Amino acid sequence: METAEIRRRWLSFFEGKGHTVVPSAPLLYDDPNLLFVNAGMVPFKPYFLGQQTPPWARATSVQKCVRTLDIEEVGKTTRHGTFFQMNGNFSFGDYFKEGAISYAWELVTGSQDDGFLGFDPDTVWVTVLEGDDEAADIWHRVAGLPQERIQRRGREDNYWHMGVAGPGGPCSEIYIDRGPEHGPDGGPVVDEDRFLEIWNLVFMQEELSAVRSKVDFDIARELPHKNIDTGMGLERVAYLLQGVDNLYEIDEVYPVIAAAEELSGRHYGADHGDDVRFRVVADHVRSGLMLMGDGVTPGNEGRGYVLRRLLRRAVRSMRLLGVQDPALPQLLPVSLEAMAKSYPELEPMFGRISQIAYAEEDAFRRTLASGTTILDTAVSRAKAQGSTQLPGDQAFALHDTYGFPIDLTLEMAEEQGLSVDRDGFTRLMTEQRERAKADARAKKSGHAATEVWRELRDQGATEFLAYQSLTAEASVRGLVVDGARVPALEQGQRGMLVLDRTPFYAESGGQIADEGVIEADGVRLRVRDVQRPVKGLIVHTVEVEEGSLREGAGVQALVDPDWRVQACQAHSGTHVVHAALRQVLGPNALQSGSYNKPGYLRLDFAWNSALSAETRSEIEEVANLALRQDLPVSAAYMTLPEARAQGALALFGETYDEQVRVVEIGGPWSRELCGGTHVRHSSQVGALTMIGESSVGSGSRRVEALVGMDALRYLAGERALVHELTSLVGVSQEHLTDRIGQVLARLKEAERELATMRQQQVLAAAGQLVEQAKDVNGVRVLLHDAGTGVAADELRSLATDLRSRLGDERPAVVAVAGVNNERPAIVVATNGTARDAGVRAGALVKVAAQALGGGGGGKDDLAQGGGQDPSQVPAALTAVEQNVAEHATPAR
Template identity: 60%
Template sequence: MLTAEIRQRFLDFFAAREHLVQPSASLLYNDPTLLFVNAGMVPMKPYFLGSEAPPAPRVTTVQKCVRTLDIEEVGKTTRHGTFFQMNGNFSFGDYFKAEAIRYAWELVTGPQAEGGFGFDPDRIWVTVLGPGVHPDYPEGDTEAVAHWRAVGVPAEHIQPRGLKDNYWHMGVPGPGGPCSEIYVDRGAEYGPDGGPEADEDRFLEIWNLVFMQQELASVRAKDDFDVRGPLPKPNIDTGMGLERVAYLLQGVDNLYEIDEVYPVIQRAGELAGRRYGADAEDDVRLRVVADHVRSALMLMTDGVTPGNEARGYVLRRLLRRSVRAMRLLGVGDRVLPELLPVSRDLMSASYPEVGAAWERISAAAYAEEDAFRRTLTAGTQIFDLAVRRARDEGRASLGGEQVFQLHDTYGFPYDLTLEMAAEQGLQVDTAGFRSLMQEQRERAKADAKAKKGSPADIEAYRALRGEGDTPFLGYTDLLTETRIRGIVLDGANRPSAGEGEVVELVLDATPFYPESGGQDADSGEIVADGLRAEVLDVQRPLPGLVVHRVRITFGEVAQGMRVRAQVDARARMDSCRAHSATHVVHAALRQLLGPTAVQAGSYNRPGYLRFDFNATQTLTPGLKEEIEGVSNEAVRSDLPVTATEMPLQKAKDLGAMAMFGEKYGDVVRMVEMGGPWSRELCGGTHVQSSAQIGLLTLTAESSIGSGVRRVEAFVGADAFDHLAKERAMVNNLADLLKVQPEQLPERVERLVSQLRAAEKEVAAMRSAQLLARADEFAAAATDVGGIAFVGRRVEGVAGNDLRTLALDVRGRLGQRPGVVALVGGGEDKAALVVATTPAARDLGADAGRLVGVGAPRLGGRGGGKADVAQGGGTDVGGAPEALSAIEAAVAGLTRG
């Protein structure tokens, strides 16, 4: 049974039992505690926490998930995959244990001809929460046991387990409850008998049924928590691993061999000339390639681009591990153009958006592979230097710090370092490397834990949200008569607040736009007789609830008070101009760069916008002018701007652009500008026609990460002010240079040429002076134990000039043993260069070691090769001591 068919059977089964079928949420789900959706229930968290109303009492999904904590185990086991799909059915206060267990049993054991999966009932085992593991369950989850017995599971196939295995919670205060897991016996060839307690390779878990029936007050660990009490309405959350069910039904040994993954292994094997199954080490590498290529494909489909931070870093690592694994299999040529299309064709059956985004995906992936191939070249050079240094220092291994730096700073793969070190006859300080890696992981975990919020933080908002949504009237009204529903300070509700306090107000209705969709919040005032409050910020901490952060500048505010909410009209209009201009820039970029120029982020405030988009190359000056030109042409064309609410699917069919990771309801707001020229899903405020934008001028273009660029612009009056300042600057320069403005480029070019010529002349004079001093220094060399030593302080000379002088002096020492040590630099920074002749090196004089002797006296450090090395520091006064220390070290060479 194909994976896509298993997926569809699951959805059809629950749809026939009155479940609303929901599409998979994006992997970039808007949850600050997660990089990616890592479990099927993640998009359901707001419903379980009560912060949002569920779309239906019963829901079913097949959710895309990515987990990267066990990335090093990928390919080594049958269980670890980076990307996977989780089938789930959910009940929000509707059915509970009896129905959940019955549905699961019917689907798992039902005949395939009748829509089931057809597993042999005699091979099914289940686990439940056992007795004595928690005070609330002294006899264990007897209710679940009774329901499993009722559907036909024999008592000997029901195993009790502890809290770590069979109790579920989110790691923070909120809902929790016992769970029951379904296992399939794969047969005696996979391990000993005795159920899941005996062997979880033979007895493979395929489905976990979570019975949320308690509210947790605090959570300290998986098996250490406090229960506040029962939930008002118990919920059901289940998760079935699609890939696990697929490899059981397809009769293969692991998830890498199912129909959605194995063809990538086959193609990789053909490229490498390796046969899957012939060599265990090769098999691991081929499985890594197949898993990572598919995972990278799905991440890029949902809008991730390779980068150095967060999500982009995870994607970069997956792509580079794929390329590296192929290199270790003997393939040095580009591989992603051969492998990624295979995965695209396999995944498009379930996710058509993969094909729709292919041009953008392939461009980013292939550019990343090319960049990594350059990294491998550069990393190899750095590796060679590390090897040379180890040998010069008489070490038989590379230090863990060096290997970690290669891996972390330069992106050089660890196991490639191991392989190359072995080729050079060197060991690697594996323990040191792993220690540094563990420190890095601990920092990452600490950062993630610090970001993890608690549902208790929003208790005051939840109480106010219980009175209903805060209607946003700002699309049509800037002034609203309304009532103070609630006052919040430091997370608690208050009846009133006085002059000088900064508090949060919740109104029955509001004209203030809360910050969202890249648009800054509105400003303005909330007033009444005896009250004036300045609106500092507007946010939406819970869906449907708008909170106004205000400073009370006069009087007192009280719950229930009637007030007037007044938006600053001028600032709002400038915000509308900026937000509409953002849509104009997006459309212009797509018109000029093609469909791969997809939005990756945006921000706009009154008079200003910045827009991030996917691009693999720098924008040329000519292209920037074109973007600005197309944008202003759209402004001058006075295109109508309309906003229409419609079903999500209809908006998608019309080609409306959506932001990756944003959550959209069944009904969306589509903002249209000039018909199909610009269609985007957007809840922001906009002008009524493009001419109201007035003017747009691009001020900056830059890279903010691999494959992502940013443009910035001023809009309206701010654009005019920016151009006026530029014009004033041009006029000032023209007056200064005594030319007309249009003659400035020619005059500046001439001045630059004259300056360069003067710099060359100065450089030639400096070189002549240095040559003259080189003769002087060489002639004054002192004999130190048979070695000609030149140790001098050279004020005002640094960088390449100091190095050139040292090499020139060394050359004038001829064939005799000689060491040159020069300290240069300025008033607050010292530079040190040491150069040695071949005859001196034969006596043991090593420039790198001598710099190591002198640089600490300058308050710094340095190093280099045996023939020439350099360093420096911040203590210029230490020059005499540094030179003396180097001279003493030279003297010690011949005394020994």
């Protein structure tokens, strides 16, 4: 049974049982505690935590998930995968244990001909929490399971909670017996390879007051409304029903392995090491596809770093399989074809996805080249110190800072006769993981701080008036300082304020919050920030400038009108620039993030090359023509499917309700899902001028622009600069470029003449320098510090000239060093006789560069290096002499 069919049957079954089908949330779900959605229940957490009222009593979903804590284990076992899908059914105060167990038994064991999954009832085992006699009785009474196939386990295995105070409860796990060829008999308590868990039913029935560990916690009380939260691993069910051994061999994953086999000429199943690499490729290519589909782009931090690591591990694994050419163009389309049955929305966005992925592979191939140079320097340093091992901290730096995979470091160090301190590397990796886990644990404590917001939200949602008005009469519903409610805010105090209604826009969708004041008789508060900590509640961060404000007081909320006008200009300008980008570059130039504040906007979009000056000018012209045309700006509410049917663009990473707000500028010319504030006609944006374009990662670019008066001030500044330059060089504006070009050409010619004269002077002194050569173990060694202001090409010319003057009768080494722009450089040259004696310029320059705090390399006859510390030039020259003394072997 295809994975897509299992997915369809799941949703159809629970929809038929009165559940609302909830689409999968994006992997970039808005949860401050998570990089990605990592469990099927994540989008439902606000309902379980009581932060929001669920819109349905029953729901079901197939949720996309990514977990990367065990990324190093992917491929080594048959269970670790980074992307997976979690089938879930949820009850919010509706059915409970008996309903959840009955549904599970029917779906798992019902006939495939009737639309169920068709597992043999005699292969089904379950576990329940010790003491949960109710669940055990239901399994025996309703499902007819014999007592010996209902096993009881402790909290470690069969109790669920979020790791913080809040809801929790016992769970019951469903296992399938795969047969004696997979392990010993005796149920899941004996062997969880033979008895494979496919489904976990969580009976959320208790409120925990303190959580100290997985098994150590305090139960405060029974929940007044008991909930059901279940999770079935779609991939696990798929490989059981498809008759394969693991998740890498199911229909949504294995085609990538098959394609990798064809590219590499190697075979899956023939060698364990290669099998690991095939699995890494298949898993990471699929995960990368799904992450990019949800708007993640490669980067050096957070989500972008995870994606970068996945793609680079896949490319590296293909390299270890013998594939040196770009691999993602061959593999990513195969993964798309496998996943499109379940996620057809991937196909229209594949142009953008592939553009990002292929650019990242190209960047990594360049990294491999530069990383090799860095590794060579580290190896040379280790050898110079007499070590046979590359230190763990250097291997970790290559891995963590430069993205150089550890397995590549091991392989290349071994080629040069060194081992790697794996224990030191592993220790540093473990420390990094522990820091990440500690950070995650610290972030989890944020749930506790939401208690006050939940309490205020229970009093009702904040009425949001920002679209209609800049002022509002309101009453103070709550005052908060340091996470706790207070009766009043005093003059000079900073705190948070909740009103029953507000005209202030809360930061979201790239638009920063409004500024303004909140006033009452004798009271004035400055609004510094506005946020939505929980859905439906708007919180103002304020400073009390005058008076004292008490809870329950009546106030007047006043948004700064100039601030709002300029914020509207910037947000509408962002939409205009996005539409202009797509008109000029094509539909793949999709926005992946934005930020706008009064007078300024920036927009990130999918693109893998810098924009030429002509292209930037064209985009700016298209945008300003749209402003000049005075296009109408309108907003309308509709369902998400209706918005998508009209072609409305959604911002990647945003989560949308079923009812969405669609903002249009000029009808279909710009149609986006947006909750921001906007002008009413495009001409109200005023002028728009682009001030920057740059890279923000592989396959992603950023444009910056100013609007309104800020744009005019910027242009006025440029005009003043042009006027000043025309006065300086004494020409009119139309001739300014030519005149500056002439001046620069004359300056370059003068610099060339000076360089030639300086080089001639240096070479003129070469005859005297030759006399300074000394004998070192039978080798004539000439060391010279050329001082400051000497360019690298001048050092090379001097070194080669001195080498020719020394002749080839006796072994000779020339080392010439100098400093230019505060950066030291050294050039080493050897004659043929010296090379016959075992003296190599490339080896000598690495030793010298190490003394300078840098690196270098080159050929046996001529090599160049540099560093960071000019004061070490004498030490670098001395290092060359010492190395010659140690390694020279007179020719025979």
